[in-house]
Amino acid sequence: MDEIAARRAACTDTFFGNGFGRPAEMIASIGDDVEPDLYGEGGVVADLEREVAALLGKPAAVFLPSGTMAQAAALRVHADARGLRTVLWHPYCHVARHEEEGFARMHGLVGRSVGELTRLLTLDDLRAVAEPVAALLLELPQRDLGGQLPPFDDLVAQAGWARDRGAAVHVDGARLWEAAAGYRRSPAEVAALFDTVYVSFYKGVGALPGCCVAGSVDDVAQVKEWRRRLGGTLFGLWPAAASARNRLPGALAEMPARFEHAHAVAAALEAVPGIRVLPSPPQTPMMHIWLSTTAERYADNAKRLAETDKLWVLPRAAPTAMSDSVMVELTVGSATLRHNPEFIGETFSRLL
Numbered sequence: 001m002d003e004i005a006a007r008r009a010a011c012t013d014t015f016f017g018n019g020f021g022r023p024a025e026m027i028a029s030i031g032d033d034v035e036p037d038l039y040g041e042g043g044v045v046a047d048l049e050r051e052v053a054a055l056l057g058k059p060a061a062v063f064l065p066s067g068t069m070a071q072a073a074a075l076r077v078h079a080d081a082r083g084l085r086t087v088l089w090h091p092y093c094h095v096a097r098h099e100e101e102g103f104a105r106m107h108g109l110v111g112r113s114v115g116e117l118t119r120l121l122t123l124d125d126l127r128a129v130a131e132p133v134a135a136l137l138l139e140l141p142q143r144d145l146g147g148q149l150p151p152f153d154d155l156v157a158q159a160g161w162a163r164d165r166g167a168a169v170h171v172d173g174a175r176l177w178e179a180a181a182g183y184r185r186s187p188a189e190v191a192a193l194f195d196t197v198y199v200s201f202y203k204g205v206g207a208l209p210g211c212c213v214a215g216s217v218d219d220v221a222q223v224k225e226w227r228r229r230l231g232g233t234l235f236g237l238w239p240a241a242a243s244a245r246n247r248l249p250g251a252l253a254e255m256p257a258r259f260e261h262a263h264a265v266a267a268a269l270e271a272v273p274g275i276r277v278l279p280s281p282p283q284t285p286m287m288h289i290w291l292s293t294t295a296e297r298y299a300d301n302a303k304r305l306a307e308t309d310k311l312w313v314l315p316r317a318a319p320t321a322m323s324d325s326v327m328v329e330l331t332v333g334s335a336t337l338r339h340n341p342e343f344i345g346e347t348f349s350r351l352l
Contacts, residue, residue, distance in 0.1 A: 004315050007303065007306045007307070007312075007315070008020075008306070008312055008315075010306070011310045011312035013310060013311050014311065014312040014313070015335055015338070015343075015344055016313065016314065016330065016331065016336070017204075017332075018204075018206035018333035018334045019206075020312070026243065029206075029208065029243040029246055030208070030239050030242045030243050030246070031242055031246050034238055034239075035047075035238075037236060037237055037241070038235070038236070039235060040062075040063065040224075040233045040237050043238055043241075044238050044241045044242045044245055045063050045237050045238060047245060048242075048244055049061045049063055049212065051248075052199065052212045052248075055187055055188065055252075056187055056188055056191040056199070056214045057187075057189075057191055058191065058197065058216070058220075060214065060215065060216065060220035060221070061212045061213065061214035061215075061220060062212065062223050063212050063240075064210070064211055064212070064213065064227050065210055065232050066209065066232070067172075067174060067198060067200055067211045069226075069227065069230050070198050070211050070223070071094075071095055071137075071170070072106065072107055072109070073107075073213070073226035073227065074198065074213050074215070074223055075087050075095070075103060075109055075134070075135055075170060076107040076108075076109065076226065077196075077219050077222040077223055077226070078135040078167075078168035078195070078196070078219075079134040079135065080222075082135075082166065082168070084133060085108060085109050085110045085134060086111075086112055086132070087109055087110070087111055087112070087135045087136070087137055088114050088126070088133050088136045088137065088162075088167075089114070089136075089139075090113065090115055090120070090138075091113040091114075091117045092117065092139070092144040092145065093111070093172070094139065094143075094172060094174070095111065096113065106230075112131075112133075114126060114128075114129060118145075119145070120142055120145065120149075121138070121150070121158065122150075122154070122158075123154060123161060126161050126162075132166070133162075133165065133167045134167060134168065135162070135167050135169070135170055136159075136162040136167055136169050137172060138155070138159075138169070139171070139174075140171055140176055140179040140190065141175055141178060141179050141182065141283065143174075143175065145278075145279075146288035146329075147175070147178065147182075147279070147283060147284040147285075147287060148279050149179055149182050149183065149283045152183055152185070155193060159193040159194065168195040169193065169195050170194060170196045170197075170198070171190075171191070171194040171196075171197050171198065173190075173191075173197050173198050173199045173200075174198065174199070174200040176190060177204050177205065177251060178204050178259075178285050181256055181258065182283045182284035182285075187252075194215075195215055195216070195219065196213055196223075197213065197214045197215065198212070198213050199212050199214070201240070201244035204255075204285070204331065204333060205244065205247050205251040206333065206334065207243040207244040207246070209240060210237070210240035210241060210243075210244055257337060258332045258333065259285045261285070261332055261336060262282040262284070262285045262336075263281050263282060264341040265287075265341045265344050265345075266280060266281055266282050266287055267281075268341035268342050268345035269289060269341075269348055271345060272345050272352075274292035274293070274349075274352050275290065275291055276289075277289055277290075282332075285331065285332040286329065286331045287330055288327050288328070288329055289327065289328045289329075290322075290327050291327070291348065291351060292325055293317075293324075293352045294324075294326065295316065295326050297352075298326055298328075299315060301350060301352070302315050302316075302351060303315070305347070305350065305351070311347065313328075313351065314328050328351075
């Protein structure tokens, strides 16, 4: 175990996300009374797929072990159906930045970034695209911009632009549950704008790793075939599916409170000299916190908090465009709700 992992293991408290997710806690999330699947068929996997499809207002859903597998497969299905290979996405798109070009190497897709890195995608950005496209991918919320959301009317217009061009519309909804809270709409209302919807269960939900793609019966059936081709149809998918099924209802019920708490935390943080919150106010239950300090000083102070207070914060801060500031991402989860905003503000003041 490296030094940082050992330090984290020794801590007893945190306000980041859903907490530590210790192995015993995650195993307990599976539950005792579980009907297993067999190669993805039946049991708790089928139950979860039906429930997620209903929750998102789609005819069908399929469970997959990873979002990397799920999203590229869904985009491949749309591209094959249209005989086109180009997919439009924001420059911060996870598929383009963090998946080793799997979309191109395994599926023959061509990714085209549209818009600017520092802001959300706009309808005008899309109107500047002349070539035929297979699909438009939108991420809700845009994590690398602090969890920002486009106004809902803009989202409707962007989806309409794609459909008018004959393109599919897919949502990277790894944090769709948070986006729905930010829009103050149901997940189904948001999902209705999209042909296929990817949702994650280990991030805001706090379950074991796994995800679903929801959409039409035909699209989902094809994604399911790609799951098998890509090695994702394991002998038993039931542990992760059971964890998701057990954790999802509570997380969804808590999302509005997380969103309101995010606003209160942001206000407490912005009362501390040397701290900025982006976006301000938060648009979802997450935010980026800019601190007027150096990466070295932040790391030293985070280490000190862990050693003296047994309080875990992210051990390193990311660089920003400003030489005198660093950035930390805070996802507001069940662990955050257990701490009052003033305590969180005070803690960040100690990180300066």
